[in-house]
Structure formats: structure tokens, C-alpha cells
Amino acid sequence: MKTWGKKEFWGIGSEYDPDWLLTEQQKQLRERLIELCRIKIRPHAIHSDRTYQYPRESIKAIAELGLLGLIVPKALGGMGENHVCCAMVVETLARYGCPSTAMIYTMHVLSCSTLLFRYHNNPHIQGLLSRIVKEKLLGAVSASDPTTGGHDWYPLSSKVRQLDERYVQLLKFGSWVTSAGHADFYTLLTISPKFDGKFSNLCMFLVYQDEVRASTDDWSALGLHGNQSGPLLVEGKFDIERMVGEPGDGKKVILGCIDRIFTLLTASWDTPRRFISRVTLLFPTQDVFGESIIDTNASRSMVFLIAQTLDAATKNNDWSIHSDLSVVPRTAYVHWVWQMKFFASKNVGVVADKMLHACGGSGYKTDLGLERLLRDGKAGWVMAPTNEILRNLVGVTALTGFTSLDLWEESTNDHVVQQQVKKMSPEQKEALARQLLAEAAQEAEGRDDQHSYQDTDFNNPFNTAPPAALTQELKTVDGTVHKPALKPDCWTHLTLSSRKEVSDKMSSFIFSLPDATDHTGCFPGQYVAFRVNLLGVCSQLIYIFHKANDVFTLHHYFPGEKLEFQGPCGGLEYTANELDELTLLVSGAGITPALQLIRCVVRNPADTTRLTLLYFDDTYEDILYRTELDGYASEDERVRVVYTLGEPPESWEGEEGYIDTHMIDRHVTKPNGFKHKVVICGGPSMSMSCLYSLRKLGYPPHCAFVFGQFGAEQVKAIYGRNARLASHRCDDKQ
Known part of the structure; x- marks a missing residue:
């Protein structure tokens, strides 16, 4: 009999658990874990969901059982357990305890597995x-x-980048990182130090909590509220011992470890059984429950079958076999774990709907708890690799064979190309041929013209030289001499003179230069850096854009306090009259560098550069500096401002939706041989979308400048790895 404390368990009994798959030791571990869920983990689950609180107490309770070392070999102080036991533990946590905690634990086991895959030397x-x-x-x-x-x-x-025999320079921006800022250590997937433009050339690195910048303050999701996913940034100089395996070994880690184990554990969440357990005693609709149990146990059976198969292939999860770097036995079962994850995630949604229908109005109310589990159950479908991607991969490999699988876009599917070309008319074939020849010539030119310095500066990938600074003293017509306040090689204290809320999401901070007659020492379009010590914990380096009243979120500081600044640190170096036209494609807070460029043009009557701003934001109220921008557009014929909104008001007559190909085609001057630079500043998805549109409309790659550390990678992803990059200067001189 399955117990819940001193009483019989109130849900589905042990008759429907495949206990014959577990050893006696694993059964005992499950009993202890169920009791732990009853006493500590389950009571925290509802509170964690309602408050978005990280379930730290639940993680501590798991650690007390020694489960953080579940797959760590006994020789290293762990339990040395196998894949079947991993599946059982994650299932137990999700079913009897807390799905968010199960997700956090899944990522912990996955991190341990990446280390064990290559820990031997x-x-x-x-x-x-x-x-x-x-x-x-x-x-x-x-x-x-x-x-x-x-x-x-x-x-x-x-x-x-490899600095010498001992050190590498590393920069990594990750999204949707579970336990962002909460975990003690992280394993990161990056390109290799020997990266040659092919993204199959990968590496894994180990970093620690005090070496990452992470935030989950904005974490808001449909479900799994407690797992605290958020962006994570790592940058700095690291010892080569932090590399997990050899350079380029990350491909094997992905195929032979991460995807196999992660998909196994996410499929093991077994949330459907928790749906069934939650309502079975309240609504005895036997056929609905019967079908749900059958479907769920079919999913469980597949999970445990594959877990047993992986155990057999790895000598019961013996990590010592990987001391031979060529041994990757889990890879042979890639298509099986894909199917397993897809089926399990799909079954969660199906069973959730059935339980909601069975419970009627009671299930719709939050009191029963079904609503929370229904939300949590949606996570598996969209978790990478998403079910949309998985069914595509399975379909491709089933219909065309595994040789057609091209995860890193390294080969051409000649059959597909021929099929598509066959449909074209002679005129279409000629047009395509001309386009391909032009693109080939562009890429050849880019390969030949690539500057030796370009893409060597991690923070300024477009730079063909170190950032320039306005180091000279400037004298105005009134005879006043203006000295540069900032220097690129040392820190200068500046006083925060004022702060103002410019929207419900953004604040404006104005800093005073040391002397009222000073100038910053920066070109318009450049950014500076400041460093802070928050709560006495650690120093951070944060970049903002040039000028005194840019928008950034630094809410710990108030007028009168001082921060250290350094600059210029890079960015676009704008000079008057070196361009015929400047186009700014921005979204949200990306207006900040664009605004500085607009101000620079407007304040210089001798500058003949024409400027077009295409600015996306969610709502009319979210548009930053709207009054100022509207004033420039109405008073200066050189400036044109176009807004586009995600949620426009009823009376809105402007553009609607994200910046897309049609919008750029309507408002931006066509490629015509003019000296024209298109500056993009927004999130990664927005930047990639705009670059795709620019290419489709015939704009060459060297006209696009993307603010951000990965702008060059984004351009190459759209235009090709040999694309000629724009320079950081307006004249594009090398």
C-alpha cells in the first residue's frame, strides 16, 4: 500500500507504478523522497507559484537527502545512480512535490552530466x-x-578567444537560464576558441555564481513560476581548466549528453499523473480517468524503456567510459529520445484538458489546484528543443534519412534545391542566377576585404581600430575652452545630479561632469561604461550610450551619489556630412543611441545628413522621448520619425506591428549608391528580423551597423559567414 504520512495515499495507488523497474535501494529512495515532498516540498509549491519565489528551502531539503550527487560517482562522494533512477527521482518530485523544483533539479543533473562527460583529466x-x-x-x-x-x-x-596557453577570453549571453543567479555553478555552451565560422565547433565552460551577471526580476511566465528563468551574461578571462573537454568537443556534449539526458528528464516530469491524482477521488468519471492513466503509463513506459536502454549502452551510467573521447553511446538513440519528449509533452496537455473537462467548474477555480498544474504542464511543449522542432527533426530523418540532418547548416539538400528550381520559369531562373552571382561576389569581396582588426574586439565587433576619443580641447565662439572629462583608460567619478521617470519601465539619469565647461570626450553614437558596487557584494561593468541623459535602470542610486565612468568604449563614431542618409531602426530602449545621433544632427545646421527613425514600441504611452522626437520631426526637414505600435489605440493612424520588410520598403530609401548607413538597436530577434528584411530588399551587408556585442554574428547569420561588415566609422574607412 502506498502511504501519505500515516495514511493511505489519496491518489492512484502503487498498482499503476512500474516498480519492477526499480532496485530495492531505488524504491527506498523514492519512499524517502515522497515523504520529503509531503513534509517540505509540496507545502512550498503553492506559495512559490503565487509569489514567484525561488524554492530554496525545497532545494535544501533535496540536498539533505544527498540527491544533488545522484549521478556523481561514488568515488567522488555521490550516489552513482543510473538513468532509470534519474527518471524516477524527477517524476517523484514533479508528481508529489513541485514541478518548478523538478525543473530546477533537472537542470542541476544535466549540469553535472556535462561535467562528468569530460571530467577524467x-x-x-x-x-x-x-x-x-x-x-x-x-x-x-x-x-x-x-x-x-x-x-x-x-x-x-x-x-x-585563446589568449595564451593558459587563458581564454569568454563572452556568453544566455536566455531562459533556470536558476539564473541562484545556482552555485553553471555549464555554458559556447563556440570553440578555434571557431572557424561553423557552429558545430562548440565548447562547454564551467563558471561560478560570482562570475555571472543574471537577473530574474522580470521573470513572468505561464507556469513554473518558481524556477526563476532569466538572462545570464558571462564575460572575462578564464583559466583553460574551466573548459569542459577539448576545443570543439561541445558537439559531442550536445549530441551525446545534453539532448539525451535533458529530454529524458523533462519527459519524466510525469505531470499528468499529478492531474489524475488530484481529482480522481472527487469525480469518478471512470472512462476519462481510465484513458488518461493508459496514455500516461504508455508515456512512462517509453521513458523507462529508453532509460533502461541508455543504462545498457553506458554500463549502467558509468561515466568512466567517456575517458575515451570517441565513445558517445547515447547518440545512437537520439531519435528515440526526441519521440519520447514529444509524446510526454503532448500527453500532458491532453490529460490536462481531460481533467479540466471532468472537473467542470470546480477544475476551473484555482482552489482545486488543477489550474496551476495545467499551466506548469505547458512548459514541456515549448522547452528546447521545442515539440515543433522535434516533430520536424523526426519527420526529416524518417523521410530522407539521417544523412539529411543538418543541425548546423553545413550542407545543401540538393534534392530540395532541384525540386524548387524545377518549378521556376526561365525568367525566374535567370533572376535567381543573377541574385546568386551577386551574393557570391559580395561574399568574395567580404572575405577579401575583411579587416584584420575587425571582430577581434569582443565588445565592438564592427571596429576596424580601437575606439577613437575626442581628446582635444574645444573652444567655442565665446572663447570658453572645453576639456574632455572622460578617458578611455581610467575611471572618473561623476555625480548623479537628477533622475526622472520617463515611463513606467524607464528612468532618465543625468550626471554632472567634473567641470561645468567640460565635454564628455566622446563622439555621438559612442557608449561609455560605469562600474558600481551594489550592496557591497561585487563590482559590475555596465554599458550605456553617450550623452548625459540616457535611459538605464540603476534604481539603487539617487542624486548626490557618485559613480565611476570610463570612455569612450566603442560604438558608432558619427561625423557630420560623411553620410547622405542615416536610417535608425530601433525598438523600446534602443532609442537611446538613436536619440543621441538625432540630437547631433539637429544641433548642427551645417550637417546635411538626412535622417529617418523607424521606432517600434508596445503602446503609445511606452514611446520614450516622444515629445522631443515629434518636435525635431516638425521643425527640421532633415528628420523623419515613424512610429509603429504593437497595441495601437483606436484612433491611431501610424504603423502597426513589428518593423518588417514592407515597413522598411515604405519608409527607407532604396539602395541607390548613396552613402547610407542603417543603424539597428533592439533585441536579438528584432535585429535579426530587420537584417533579414534589409537583405531581401537588396541592402548590402556593409551598410548595416548593429549595436551590441553580437551584431557581427547576426549580420553573418543573415548574409553569410564571409559577408563584408560595416565599419564603426561613417566613412567606412579601414
Whole structure:
């Protein structure tokens, strides 16, 4: 009999649990874990969901059972358990405890697995693994990318460079990182130090909590409120011992470890059984429950079958087999774990709907608890690799064979190309041929013209030289001498003179230069850096754009306090009359560098540059500096401002929706040989979308300048790896 404390369990009994798959030791572990869920984890689940609170107490309780070392070998202080036990533990946490906690634990086990995959000749990693249980250390993985989304094997937003035999320089921006800022250590998927433009050339790195910048303040989601997913940024100089495996070994880690184990554990959440357990005693609709149990146990059976298969292939999850770097036995079952994850995630949604229908109005109310579980159950479908991607991969491999699988876009499907070309008329074929020849010539030119300095500066990938500074003293007509206040090689204290809320999401901060007659020392379009020490914990380096009243979120500081500034640090170096036209494609807070460029043009009557701003924001009220921008557009014929809104008001007569191909075609001057630069500033998805539109409309790659550390990678992703990049200067001189 299954018990819940001193009483019989109120849900589905042990008759429908495949206990014959578990060893006696694993059954005992499950009993202890169920009791832990009853006493500590389950009571926290509702509160964590309502308040978005990270379930730290639940994680501590799991650590007390030694479960943070579940797959760590016994020789390193762990339990040395197998895939079947991993599936059972995650299922138990999700079913009897808390789905958010189960997700956090899944990412911890996954992080441990990436280290164990290549720990054999690395004393540093061995040392960490030996401390996990004793010091109760929690891990997490950062693989998802803000640009490539569910294609978690494609870390476009990462850079790694070998500095010498011992150190590498690393820059990684991850999105949707579970336990962002809460975990003690992270394993990161990045490109390799020997990156050659092919994204199959990957690496894994180990970093610690005090080496990441992460925030979950904006974490708001449909479900799994407690897992605190958020963006994570890592940058700095790291010892080569932090590299997990050899350069380029990340492809094997993805195919032979991450995707296999992650999909196994996410499929093991077994949330449907929790739906069934929650309502079965209240509404005895036998056929509905019967079908749900059958479907769910079919899903469970597939999970445990594949777990057993992986155990058989890896000598019961013996990590020592991977001391031979060529051994990747889990890879052979990739298409099976894809099917398993898809089926389990789909079944969650189906069973959730059935339970809601069975419960009627009671199920719709939050009191029963079904609503929370229904929301949590949706996560598996969209979690990378998403079910949309998985069914495509399975379909492609089933119909055309595994040789056609091209995760990193390294080969051409000649059959598809021929099929599409065959449909074209002679005129269409000629047009396509001309387009391809032009693109080939562009890429050849880009390859030949690539500047040796370009893309070597991690923060300024378009720069063909170190950032220039206005170091000279400037004398105005009244005879006043203006000295540069900032320097690029040292820090200067500036006093915060005022702060103002410019919207419900943004604040404006104005800093005073040391002397009232000083100038910043920056070109318009450049950014500066400041460093802070928040709560006495750690110093951070944060970039903002040139001028005194830019928008950034630094709510810990108030007028009268001082911060240290340094600059210029990079960005676009705008000079009057070097362009015929300047186009600014921006969204949200991306207006900040654009605004500085607009002000610069407007305040210089001798500058003949024509300027077009295409600005997206969610609502009319969210448009930053709207009054100022409208004033420039109405008073200066050189400036044209076009707004587009995601949620326009009823009387709105402007553009609607994201900046797209048609919008750019309507408002931006066509490529015509003029000196024209298109500056993009927004999120990764917005930047990629705009670049795609520019290419479709015939704009060359060297006219597009993207603010941000990964702008060059984004241009190459759209135009090709040999695309000629824009310079950081308006004249594009090398």
C-alpha cells in the first residue's frame, strides 16, 4: 500500500507504478523522497507559484537527502545512480512535490552530466564534483540563445578567444537560464576558441555564481513560476581548466549528453499523473480517468524503456567510459529520445484538458489546484528543443534519412534545391542566377576585404581600430575652452545630479561632469561604461550610450551619489556630412543611441545628413522621448520619425506591428549608391528580423551597423559567414 504520512495515499495507488523497474535501494529512495515532498516540498509549491519565489528551502531539503550527487560517482562522494533512477527521482518530485523544483533539479543533473562527460583529466572539475554533496552545491546549464531560441545547439551569442596557453577570453549571453543567479555553478555552451565560422565547433565552460551577471526580476511566465528563468551574461578571462573537454568537443556534449539526458528528464516530469491524482477521488468519471492513466503509463513506459536502454549502452551510467573521447553511446538513440519528449509533452496537455473537462467548474477555480498544474504542464511543449522542432527533426530523418540532418547548416539538400528550381520559369531562373552571382561576389569581396582588426574586439565587433576619443580641447565662439572629462583608460567619478521617470519601465539619469565647461570626450553614437558596487557584494561593468541623459535602470542610486565612468568604449563614431542618409531602426530602449545621433544632427545646421527613425514600441504611452522626437520631426526637414505600435489605440493612424520588410520598403530609401548607413538597436530577434528584411530588399551587408556585442554574428547569420561588415566609422574607412 502506498502511504501519505500515516495514511493511505489519496491518489492512484502503487498498482499503476512500474516498480519492477526499480532496485530495492531505488524504491527506498523514492519512499524517502515522497515523504520529503509531503513534509517540505509540496507545502512550498503553492506559495512559490503565487509569489514567484525561488524554492530554496525545497532545494535544501533535496540536498539533505544527498540527491544533488545522484549521478556523481561514488568515488567522488555521490550516489552513482543510473538513468532509470534519474527518471524516477524527477517524476517523484514533479508528481508529489513541485514541478518548478523538478525543473530546477533537472537542470542541476544535466549540469553535472556535462561535467562528468569530460571530467577524467581535469582536476578542477573533479574537485567541484567531489564537493557537490558535501557543500550542497547546485548547478544549472546555459545553452539556449536569445537569437536562435529553441535551437539550443546553436550559441550565436557567444565568443571565445585563446589568449595564451593558459587563458581564454569568454563572452556568453544566455536566455531562459533556470536558476539564473541562484545556482552555485553553471555549464555554458559556447563556440570553440578555434571557431572557424561553423557552429558545430562548440565548447562547454564551467563558471561560478560570482562570475555571472543574471537577473530574474522580470521573470513572468505561464507556469513554473518558481524556477526563476532569466538572462545570464558571462564575460572575462578564464583559466583553460574551466573548459569542459577539448576545443570543439561541445558537439559531442550536445549530441551525446545534453539532448539525451535533458529530454529524458523533462519527459519524466510525469505531470499528468499529478492531474489524475488530484481529482480522481472527487469525480469518478471512470472512462476519462481510465484513458488518461493508459496514455500516461504508455508515456512512462517509453521513458523507462529508453532509460533502461541508455543504462545498457553506458554500463549502467558509468561515466568512466567517456575517458575515451570517441565513445558517445547515447547518440545512437537520439531519435528515440526526441519521440519520447514529444509524446510526454503532448500527453500532458491532453490529460490536462481531460481533467479540466471532468472537473467542470470546480477544475476551473484555482482552489482545486488543477489550474496551476495545467499551466506548469505547458512548459514541456515549448522547452528546447521545442515539440515543433522535434516533430520536424523526426519527420526529416524518417523521410530522407539521417544523412539529411543538418543541425548546423553545413550542407545543401540538393534534392530540395532541384525540386524548387524545377518549378521556376526561365525568367525566374535567370533572376535567381543573377541574385546568386551577386551574393557570391559580395561574399568574395567580404572575405577579401575583411579587416584584420575587425571582430577581434569582443565588445565592438564592427571596429576596424580601437575606439577613437575626442581628446582635444574645444573652444567655442565665446572663447570658453572645453576639456574632455572622460578617458578611455581610467575611471572618473561623476555625480548623479537628477533622475526622472520617463515611463513606467524607464528612468532618465543625468550626471554632472567634473567641470561645468567640460565635454564628455566622446563622439555621438559612442557608449561609455560605469562600474558600481551594489550592496557591497561585487563590482559590475555596465554599458550605456553617450550623452548625459540616457535611459538605464540603476534604481539603487539617487542624486548626490557618485559613480565611476570610463570612455569612450566603442560604438558608432558619427561625423557630420560623411553620410547622405542615416536610417535608425530601433525598438523600446534602443532609442537611446538613436536619440543621441538625432540630437547631433539637429544641433548642427551645417550637417546635411538626412535622417529617418523607424521606432517600434508596445503602446503609445511606452514611446520614450516622444515629445522631443515629434518636435525635431516638425521643425527640421532633415528628420523623419515613424512610429509603429504593437497595441495601437483606436484612433491611431501610424504603423502597426513589428518593423518588417514592407515597413522598411515604405519608409527607407532604396539602395541607390548613396552613402547610407542603417543603424539597428533592439533585441536579438528584432535585429535579426530587420537584417533579414534589409537583405531581401537588396541592402548590402556593409551598410548595416548593429549595436551590441553580437551584431557581427547576426549580420553573418543573415548574409553569410564571409559577408563584408560595416565599419564603426561613417566613412567606412579601414
